[in-house]
Amino acid sequence: MTFINLIQSVLAAMFGVQSNKKYQFDFQQGRFWHYVVAGTIFVVMFVVSLIFLVNGIIATSN
Numbered sequence: 001m002t003f004i005n006l007i008q009s010v011l012a013a014m015f016g017v018q019s020n021k022k023y024q025f026d027f028q029q030g031r032f033w034h035y036v037v038a039g040t041i042f043v044v045m046f047v048v049s050l051i052f053l054v055n056g057i058i059a060t061s062n
Contacts, residue, residue, distance in 0.1 A: 001029045010038045014046075 009026050012018035018026075026035070 001026075001031075001034075006030065006034055006038055010035065010042055013039070014042060 009018065009022065009030070012022065
């Protein structure tokens with residue numbers, strides 16, 4: 001499992017578009033903690049980016 005495959009799997013899982021074949025491959029080849037760490041990082045980055053976006057929109061509307 002390469003880093004790019006891990007990122008693709010996490011992004012696909014976040015949007016709910018991962019195929020069953022890829023899902024099975026991930027659980028056979030990947031390690032659980034790699035997905036937990038990558039998923040946590042992506043969720044934190046997503047939330048922080050939403051906070052900056054909303055703050056930027058609010059600042060420009062005043």
